[in-house]
Each structure stands twice: as C-alpha cells, then as structure tokens.
Amino acid sequence: MEQLGQEPPPPSVPADRAGRCGGRRAGGSGRRRRRWLRRTLLALLVVVVLLVAGGVAAYRWAGGQVRHVAAIGAYPGRPAAGAGTNWLLVGSDSRAGLTPQQRKELHVGNGGGRNTDTVMVLHTGARGPSLVSLPRDSYVTVPGHGRRKINGAYAAGGPQLLTRTVEQATGLRIERYAEVNFLGLVQVVDALGGVRICPEKPLKDAESGADFRAGCQQVDGRQGLAYARARYSDPQGDLGRVKRQRQLMGAVADRMLSTEMLRHPSRPAPVVRTTLAAIRVDDGAGIRQLVELGRSLRKITGGAGRAVTVPVARPGVSVSGAGDVLMWDEPKARLLFDALRKDDPIPTSVIN
Structure with missing residues (x-):
C-alpha cells in the first residue's frame, strides 16, 4: 500500500539494458x-x-x-691508390670579382690571381682524419717546369698541374679536390655570422691587416682572411701561417655543422648557397662528399684527428729566381706520407 505524500519509486531498468546503455x-x-x-x-x-x-x-x-673543375687526370707514373681517401684542399689568392674598395679593405692589392695561398692534404680513413699542410713556399719539382715553389704549380698549369705536383711530391694519389678563393672565404664566414678563433699570442700584421689580441674572439670574413694570410710579422713565417689556416678552416667547419645553425631556420639556406657559390670541387664530387669533408674537418678541430705540417729541414733558404723557399726534411716527409698511404698512425717523430 502506497503511503500518502511519498513519490513513487522510479521504474527499475533491467541489468542487461543498463549494461548496453x-x-x-x-x-x-x-x-x-x-x-x-x-x-x-x-x-x-x-x-x-x-x-x-x-x-x-x-x-x-x-x-x-655544386661547381666543378677538371682537377684530377690520369698520367704515366701516377701513384697507385692507397688505403682511405685523400683530398687536396686549395685556397686560391685570386682577386677575381673584387672591387677596388674590397681589395683595399682586404689588404690584397692588385697582384696575384693564379697562385695558391693554401695547399693541404686531408686524409680520411679507418683511423680517422689527418690534415697535412704543405706550405706555399715548399720547394718541389713541378712536372714540366723544374724546381719551384709549390704555389707556382697552379699558376703554371691550373688545378690539374697542382694536383699532379702534389701527387709526385708526396707519393699519394689524390682522389678529391676542393678550392676556394679570397672573396669566397670572406663571404662564407660572413654568411655563418662569423667564426671563433683563439690566438695564443697577439698578432698584428700590416700587410694582411691582421690585428688580434690573444685569446678567443669572434671574427667576421675580412678579419678571418687577415688572420689566415698573416705571415710577415710572425717569426715562423709561412709555417706559422699554415697553422692559422688550419685553425680558420676548422672554425668554419665547426660553425657550419653546429647545432646553433639548426636553431635558426633562416640561416642554413643562405650558408649553403654561399658555400656552394664559393667552392669548386673535382668532377666526381657532390653534396655527399662535401658533407663528409666538413665532418672530417670538424673531427680534427675536436681532437679526433691529426693536424700537422710537412716536416721542414731548412726554412728560409734563398734560391736564385725563386726567393726564400722551404726545403722538406725528405726522410721524415717520406715516413709521414707512407703512413697516410697505408692509413697507419702518423709517427710521432714527424709531428711538429
């Protein structure tokens, strides 16, 4: 019996229906x-x-x-291929494309144009990369032209004669070639937003425009070029300059492959565009080889490779018709290049 004043209970819902709902x-x-x-x-x-x-x-x-140049060719007596890969890295002192104002700002004058300020051999192999500087005043045999400074080979016969000269002087087969000129180097460094160099001592050179304090500092393209070219105020002359060239090259590679570059989406494109416009490589090289080149240079600056100068026996020897030249220490140089050809560790006796 329902009780007055109470609401009736809600109708019950079957369990299976409630479950379906x-x-x-x-x-x-x-x-x-x-x-x-x-x-x-x-x-x-x-x-x-x-x-x-x-x-x-x-x-x-x-x-x-990618811009190519015919830099590697066959000839009788060419050295056989060894273990690993050898790059010839060349810095041309070409003034082509420079305005009178740029020549003044870069302290490069009106001469030059067919010589090479920088000649290096980069060896890559299973043991990691090794970078060997061949000073521009090295006195070697240039095929068909007799004994002269190594930087004169480019002037006498362009990239192919320079490559052949290096192969004959070192006994190494060169598989890859890369070249950049003054203006190209300046533009690449500027596109990167500058690079970091760390001179151990103050450096001032009126001829190149170098004026640096000791310690780490950021430099733009013009300053970077001055740093790499300075030699007249350096007691080591050309030997001191090749060390700075390696430092600058490593700083460029380090900056180009840094994570900081990737944090700025707008920066990589102009850097790539500027770099590709500044560099020329052999006919067989492409983007993949250029990336590998950059990685190898970065390893060297990071301590995962060796950077040396070819052993010199007598620096500053005066030769009639050639001026002051550098004579290699032939026994030590042979040990160095034999080690590279076999992809063996560089003997400590040749490291300077």
Missing part, C-alpha cells in the same frame, strides 16, 4: 579517442612526408649548385 557511452568515448589518434598520426605522417620531400628537393637543388 553504459557500453554505448564507453564505446562512443573510445571510438572518439581512436578517431583523434588516427587523425593525429595521419597529420604527423603528412608532416614527415612533406619534410622528407622538402629535404630531397633541397638535396637535389644543392646538388645542382
């Missing part, structure tokens, strides 16, 4: 989560595809911008 609510929420997850994954997949496509397009674009 609850199931629809739970299932609907789960389906919505699954749909959201699928859409999110699809969106991520689209982004990845676009990035990969963009990366492939950029890689192909960069590959089309």
Whole structure:
C-alpha cells in the first residue's frame, strides 16, 4: 500500500539494458579517442612526408649548385691508390670579382690571381682524419717546369698541374679536390655570422691587416682572411701561417655543422648557397662528399684527428729566381706520407 505524500519509486531498468546503455557511452568515448589518434598520426605522417620531400628537393637543388673543375687526370707514373681517401684542399689568392674598395679593405692589392695561398692534404680513413699542410713556399719539382715553389704549380698549369705536383711530391694519389678563393672565404664566414678563433699570442700584421689580441674572439670574413694570410710579422713565417689556416678552416667547419645553425631556420639556406657559390670541387664530387669533408674537418678541430705540417729541414733558404723557399726534411716527409698511404698512425717523430 502506497503511503500518502511519498513519490513513487522510479521504474527499475533491467541489468542487461543498463549494461548496453553504459557500453554505448564507453564505446562512443573510445571510438572518439581512436578517431583523434588516427587523425593525429595521419597529420604527423603528412608532416614527415612533406619534410622528407622538402629535404630531397633541397638535396637535389644543392646538388645542382655544386661547381666543378677538371682537377684530377690520369698520367704515366701516377701513384697507385692507397688505403682511405685523400683530398687536396686549395685556397686560391685570386682577386677575381673584387672591387677596388674590397681589395683595399682586404689588404690584397692588385697582384696575384693564379697562385695558391693554401695547399693541404686531408686524409680520411679507418683511423680517422689527418690534415697535412704543405706550405706555399715548399720547394718541389713541378712536372714540366723544374724546381719551384709549390704555389707556382697552379699558376703554371691550373688545378690539374697542382694536383699532379702534389701527387709526385708526396707519393699519394689524390682522389678529391676542393678550392676556394679570397672573396669566397670572406663571404662564407660572413654568411655563418662569423667564426671563433683563439690566438695564443697577439698578432698584428700590416700587410694582411691582421690585428688580434690573444685569446678567443669572434671574427667576421675580412678579419678571418687577415688572420689566415698573416705571415710577415710572425717569426715562423709561412709555417706559422699554415697553422692559422688550419685553425680558420676548422672554425668554419665547426660553425657550419653546429647545432646553433639548426636553431635558426633562416640561416642554413643562405650558408649553403654561399658555400656552394664559393667552392669548386673535382668532377666526381657532390653534396655527399662535401658533407663528409666538413665532418672530417670538424673531427680534427675536436681532437679526433691529426693536424700537422710537412716536416721542414731548412726554412728560409734563398734560391736564385725563386726567393726564400722551404726545403722538406725528405726522410721524415717520406715516413709521414707512407703512413697516410697505408692509413697507419702518423709517427710521432714527424709531428711538429
């Protein structure tokens, strides 16, 4: 019997029906989560595809911008290939493209144009990279031209004669070649936003425009070029200059491959564009080889490789018609180049 003043109880819901209703609510929420997850994954997949496509397009674009030069050729008596790969790295003192104002600012004058300020051999192999500087005043045999400074080989016959001269002088086969000139170096350093150098002593050289305090400091392209070219105020002359050239080259590679570059999305593109416009490589080299070159140079600056100068027996010898030259210590130089050809460790007796 119902009691007056009380509401009747709500109708009961069968257990199986209640379960189905609850199931629809739970299932609907789960389906919505699954749909959201699928859409999110699809969106991520689209982004990845676009990035990969963009990366492939950029890689192909960069590959089309690489400038080549006929630098390596066959000839009778060419050294056989050894273990690893040998790059010839050349810094040309070409004034081409420089305005009178730029010549003045860079302290390069109106002469030159066909010599090489920098000649280095980069060896890469299973034991890591090794960078060997060949001072520009090295007195060697230039095929077809007799004995003269190594930087004169480029003037006499361009990249191919320089490559052949280095191969004959060292006994190493050169597989890769890369060259940059004055203006190109300045533009690359400026595109990077400058690089960091760390002179151990103050350096001031009126001829190159170098004026640096001791210690680490940021330099722009003009200052970097002055640092690499200074030699007249250095007691070591050309031997001191090759060390600074290696330091600058390593600083450029370190900056170019740094994570800081990747934090600025707008910076890599102009850096790549400027670098590709500044450098010339052999006909067989491309983007992949240039990236490997940069990584090897960065390893050397990071301590994972060796950087040495070819052993010199007599610096500053005066030769009629050639001026002051550097004579290699032939026994030690042979030990150095034999080690590179076999991809063996560089003997400590030749490290300077």
